[in-house]
Every structure is written in structure tokens, then in C-alpha cells.
Amino acid sequence: MKAREIINRLKLIEGAHLNIKEISKLAQVSTATVSNVLNNSPKVAQATRERVLRVIRETQYRPSTIAKSLKVKRTNLIGVISEDITVFNTPEIINGIDEYTENHGFHIILNNLRLYQRLGNHYADTAKYRNFIAEAVQILLSRQVDGIIYIGAHSRDISGIIEHLPVPIVYTYCYSAGAEDYAVNYDDEAAAYDAIQYLIDAGHRKIGVISGLYDSLQSQARFKGYQRALLDYKLLFNPAYLKAGDWERESGHALGKELLTLPDPPTAIFAMNDLMAGGVIDAANELGIAVPEGVSLIGFDNRECSKFFAPPLTTMALPLNEMGKQAVQILMNRIVGPQSATDAHDDRLKCTLVERQSVAKRVVSAAMPG
Amino acid sequence: MKAREIINRLKLIEGAHLNIKEISKLAQVSTATVSNVLNNSPKVAQATRERVLRVIRETQYRPSTIAKSLKVKRTNLIGVISEDITVFNTPEIINGIDEYTENHGFHIILNNLRLYQRLGNHYADTAKYRNFIAEAVQILLSRQVDGIIYIGAHSRDISGIIEHLPVPIVYTYCYSAGAEDYAVNYDDEAAAYDAIQYLIDAGHRKIGVISGLYDSLQSQARFKGYQRALLDYKLLFNPAYLKAGDWERESGHALGKELLTLPDPPTAIFAMNDLMAGGVIDAANELGIAVPEGVSLIGFDNRECSKFFAPPLTTMALPLNEMGKQAVQILMNRIVGPQSATDAHDDRLKCTLVERQSVAKRVVSAAMPG
């Protein structure tokens, strides 16, 4: 068989890739026909198609995506810029992106900014920052990506850092307020509301809060959710129950202690992240107060470690996977049709409570609403 | 100015990319010359170079990597296949890869197998497994990657799963015993040796061990390191001090209890991962034994949660970042010169102990060696 011969000869050449021309010769058709069967064009006769397919199979021919991309001006490649892939949120978001792209013939080219590693705690050093991002964007563009997803290391506004782009971009785990920008995040306010509601449903009326850095977007939004829940359930806001932390475990420890040693201490505490919730557990242990019997506790983030706390922490899980999926979905809509108007510019996905063992039910007088 | 006019006209076209031909016209040279300045060829006159450079700057021209790749048959793209990016080891390894590639003009195209998500606890289901991997490899090859890095989700032998490839591949966080294969991992035996040595140096003579699954490569290698340290320090191996766990926290709890309730209990325990070390802490708490005063404890992996244990856990840190760097370095050596013979086929990097607060010093009689 002639084909076999040629194949065998080609196999001898180290790492030889066949091209469409060689396939067309082996199948005795034109390259156009090979291309047509490759792309499932209906206009090729069944017999011809089968002949070509057989040659492709036998030669294990793999068409060059590169060459195709050059011609069709579409790479089916999306650039993912992550501020820092070692931050807990990022891998899951990438996982979500990847799941979607894989099912749609797209692939990811990753550009990891390594912000924490390079900037340490000066990750807010905007000048360097801008440069890193601009570079990453240029690199991705020269690779002809069809679109870009930008994954923040923590929620904040990065409006105006990335200038007008020839391809669509969507932000996730960060905000951008430009009129044309799309961002997908989770709904901090609703999540806080749900957490408080859960505590109220469990019979708690005196609910302390340890916030993150007071001026952060998240702290503000979550505080709003807290207030709204109080309002809806006709509970009084007691300012003594509100403590502003800094996201670190130690602040949960210190502020937890303050809360728990109040003359009329809260029966439940909402810590705005799991780390600070861990600090509250430390404080409770020191004071000989059992969690959840003495004080109930609810965290935020569903960090891996939270399930190893003693007791395992009830906490709000972030919809990380979904954020990735949603981001890439919006991006792909914009790639195919730039004006698919149905997508939200500022999408906020729901968090879900994961119930573990840090919240206890309290009996409450029947007169209470809710 | 003529250039300006043309540029402005071009800017009007939505998302228009300039190409080398247009640049050559604007600079009044041939495309060959533009290409030469782009590639820093020395054979272009200074004046010409500057003229071209200026046009490039003014137009913000970005050469197409795609087109270049097609011509030079090199994409400077390396394919990264991760078994599961949400597993704790993977992001750091990718971080290391990325750091190296970025400095060498290479980029990463990521293919995440999502094994845990798709196979659940059946991640050893080799049939499906093989398929996923084979697919990923084909996809990466059709994208013309110059090489592949395969990141395992846990150390194990995956020899023979990936067949002969037209591009080099290096494995990390898993083994492949093929004669032509390269793998980079960490040195389990040395790490265990170092951990035990550390305990011995701190004055411990009765050292318990909780291994992972007994038949895993890691457990075996680490057990060897344990034995060797005992031997070197002339300590007797007491079989009662060896317990085989299953990597889960609960087994650390149960086996820790067994160890601590022995008639002559160990004064220190080496748990082969942080999760089981956490279980030992649980056991100690239940028995009213303080860590490290009552029993010293050392873990393995330096998982993020280990620093939140009470007390913060002393543990072996995995050289994840370095593994990524080393893997890509070997890969790049093989890409440029397939026969760079100096690289180890089975590279094992050193772990480093991170000292926290779970190990206490013990006074030991002067007669003891070491």
C-alpha cells in the first residue's frame, strides 16, 4: 500500500509533522477537500470524506492550529491574567474557566503576575503594578488571544488600569467601573445578609460582627447586609457589637476577646473571614467559652482550613468556580457578538452557606418575629 | 505628516491590527528590513533602524506571534497539563514554571484535567484517566507547543500513560520510569531523615511515626529516611511506635491516641502529612496532653492550614516553586538541544523544615551520641 510506505518513511524523520498537502496527496484529493472534511463541511461526498478520514486516522494527522488561526484570524485562545495564582481564590476560578473553555474548543494561555511574590505587601504600589499588567496585556495581544479574563487577588477597583483594548476583557474578583467593562463577582451584601439571617433563624438576637479593613469595599457591602438583616427582623443595631478588624487572625483574636468580655456579650459572632473566625476561636478557648455552646460563630470564604477548625467552621462559600464560568461565558458572548446586551456589566453571584458545627440553636421567646 | 494620516485612518477601523507590510510602507523600507529590526538583526543601518522603530512606536505595532510561529516552527509555548489545579501543590508549581518562562520569552498554555472533579475518589480509574490525558496531549500538540510539563495531583508512577511524543515532556509531582523520561520531585527519604534528625537533635529518643497509606511510594521512602536516621544515631527501632495511617485527619486522631496511650509513649511524633498531624493534636487535646510540652509533633507538606494549628505546626515544606522552575528548565534544555546530558532523569529536590512551635527541646543524658 502506497500510503503505508510514505507514512513509514515519514515516521523515520524525527518528530515529523504531516501537513495538509501530504494528506491530500495520500488521499488523492485537493487540500481544499481535506480542509473541508476537517471542518465538517457538508459539501464533500461521503465516499471522499471516508477516504480522507482514513488517511487522517492512519497517519495520525493533527492539523496545525497555528496555521488555521493565521488564516481565520481567530485563535480560540483566551488570555488569563491572574494577579497571583497562589492566592486561594484563583485556582478555583481558573478551574471554572477551564471547564467552560474546554467544552467550547477554546484554550487558556496563562499570565501570572505573581504580585505578592514581586511586590510583597506593597501590592498596592500602583506604578509597578500598572507596568506588570500592561506588559501582560501586550504579550497576550501579540499572541492574538481572542479575549482576556483578569483575575484579581482580592476584590478591589482597578478601573482605568487597562486601557482600551482591541479584544474584549472581563474582570473577576475585582471591579472595573468603566462603562464598557464587565466584571463578575460575588454578592457581598446578600452573603452577609444570609449569614445574619441564618444566625437569627437559629434564635440569636445579639449578633456581634468583626469586619475586615473598614474602608474596603467588601467590609462596607457586608456591613450593609448585616444592617439590612437587622432591620428586616426588627433587631436593634448595637454599635458595641461592631468591631473593625484587618482580615488577619490576630485581629479576630483581639476583637473576639473584646466582644466576649462585654458586660452583655453577643451570643453569636459573624467574622468577615475565616482567618478572623479562627482568631475568635482562640479567644473563646482562652476565656473558657465553648464554641458553639457558649458563642456561635460564622465565617466567610470557606477557606480550606476552616473545616479543620475545632469546631469545624460554618462559613459562607464563595462561588469561585461559577465566577470563572460566568466570566468566560460573558467573554465568549462578546467575542462572537460584541453587542450581546443581555449580560450584566456588574454581575454578582450568590454565595452559599456551608453548615458545619460552629453555630448552635437558641430557644427564643415566641413573641419574636421571623 | 503622511504616517500620521494613515495611522489615524487605521485607528478608525475597529480593532484594526497593523501588519508588517503596512509598517514597511510607512517606514519606506521592505518588510525584510522591518523583520530584521524586530529581531535585532545587526545587519540594518542605524538610521534605518531608528526610522522603523519610530514608526513601530507611533503605530503601537505588535507583531503577530502566530505568523512568526508558523514560519519559524517554534511557538515558545509550553503546554502545562495539571491533573487538578485545585490541589494544594499545583498553583505553586505553576508559579515556579511561570516565573522561569516569563524571563525566557516562553508562555504557558494550561490544560487542567480536573481529575478530582470529574473522577471524584475514583481518580485512579486508569481507563478514563488515560483518555483525558491523551486528549489533552493531542490538543496541546495541535497547538504546536514546544514541550509539555505534566503536574501530578499526588506523587505516583504514571509510566506508560503518555506514549512517544514529538516534543519533550517532563513530569513533576509524579514519576515516570521510562528510560527517556524526566521527572522532578522532592526527596521524601531525605526529608524524613531531616525531620527525624531535627527531633533527635532536640533531645528526643522515643519517636513515633504515623505514615500515610502504607503502600504508597512516599510512605515507603519516608519510612526509609526514618530508619536511616535511627540507624545513624544508634537508636533502636520500636515497631510499636510505627502506625500506618491513610493521610486523613481522622487517622492521625485515632493513631495518635494509640501512640499516646502506650505504656511507654513516644515523646515526639512524626506525622507524614499536616492533616494527620492535626489529628494528633486533636488526640492530645482529648487526652489532656499539651503540644509540645507533653509530646512534640512534626508534620509534612507545610499546608497553609498548618500555621493555624494550635500550636502552629513545625513541618517539612515542599520545594514546589523550585520543582516548577527545575521542570521547565530541564524542558527548555531539551527543547533547544535534545541531548543536554547533564540533567538528571529523576531529580529530587530538598525539602526545608519550617520551624514553628510544635516541637520542644528535651534534656538528654550526656552519654547519648549525636
Next chain:
DNA sequence: CTGAAAGCGCTTACAG
């Protein structure tokens, strides 16, 4: 030092 031309491996009107 510079340019004309061929070619990388595909796709896509277009003609037949």
C-alpha cells in the same frame, strides 16, 4: 546594507 520572492500550513471564495 536592502529588497524581491518564496514559503510556513492552513482556509475560502471562485470556477468548473
Next chain:
DNA sequence: CTGAAAGCGCTTACAG
């Protein structure tokens, strides 16, 4: 239904 040919945006001998 099939094929010849042009072209995507680069690079690279080669000639001058």
C-alpha cells in the same frame, strides 16, 4: 462535489 489559487503575517536565504 472538487480543485487551483490567493492570501493570512511573518522570516529567510539569496541577489544585488
